[in-house]
Amino acid sequence: MLKHADIWAAIDALARDNGLTASALARKAGLDPTTFNKSKRITREGKARWPSTESVAKVLEATGATMTAFVGYIEGVAGGLPVSTIPLIGFAQAGDRGFFDDAGYPAGAGWDEIPFPEVGDPHAYALEVSGDSMEPLYRDGDIVIVSPTANVRRGDRVVVRTTEGEVMVKQLVRLSARRIELASVNPAHSGRSLASEEVGWMARILWASQ
Known part of the structure; x- marks a missing residue:
């Protein structure tokens, strides 16, 4: 089962592999720098929030990554690979x-x-x-x-x-x-x-x- 945290971790990993923070990745993609902030990953009610498909598409375009590569990031995280912070x-x-x-x-x-x-x-x-x-x-x-x-x-x-x-x-x-x-x-x-x-x-x- 795909989890919200898997998608966010994949975005973080994509940013890291491009030598960027999540906020710098957002800026590079033409998004608000706070788009991927941790505070934006939950709703005001405290529920997990999905990133928008538009924001994912923009970061893929900005980094030159394919959707296949992005899915690879998700599978790596969901598959239990260690993700240190x-x-x-x-x-x-x-x-x-x-x-x-x-x-x-x-x-x-x-x-x-x-x-x-x-x-x-x-x-x-x-x-x-x-x-x-x-x-x-x-x-x-x-x-x-x-x-x-x-x-x-x-x-x-x-x-x-x-x-x-x-x-x-x-x-x-x-x-x-x-x-x-x-x-x-x-x-x-x-x-x-x-x-x-x-x-x-x-x-x-x-x-x-x-």
Whole structure:
């Protein structure tokens, strides 16, 4: 028996495989960005809601996917294949209070979720890039997957949050007991040199949708 959740999970998986969030997929298809929000998946009475055939047709056209491929997504989900989800927020929100604990793990409310294969870190999360400050490496709408528990080495691309709440994506150049040297991923921006006590946490970027 086909379930509402199977269809929504298939849309989420289609978005993921195209390097998009559900809201970005909706925008790409010319729909309202909130069309696939979790709040739109139930009625005001709390009953499960089906996505419209029009919205499904538009996302298939926007991604170039066939109906056969979409049915494959549905069958994969309904067939019991593991569908993991990880927390997601926009990059601009990452500097706000309440989204991370002192260790740099996702915390509090306000996170969305996206489906993603198991990465071996239960604290992994996703950030959606906004603006052009990280071009050409990361562009507006790209998703980066971050692992707070992964070992960080020179040359890794990392997310760094300062004790003042500034969040940045850089490349690790040098790490010592006293300082962290970072190179910018955008040639138009300068690197940073931070004293260790200025850094709240640093986490390695495992993957990016590009």
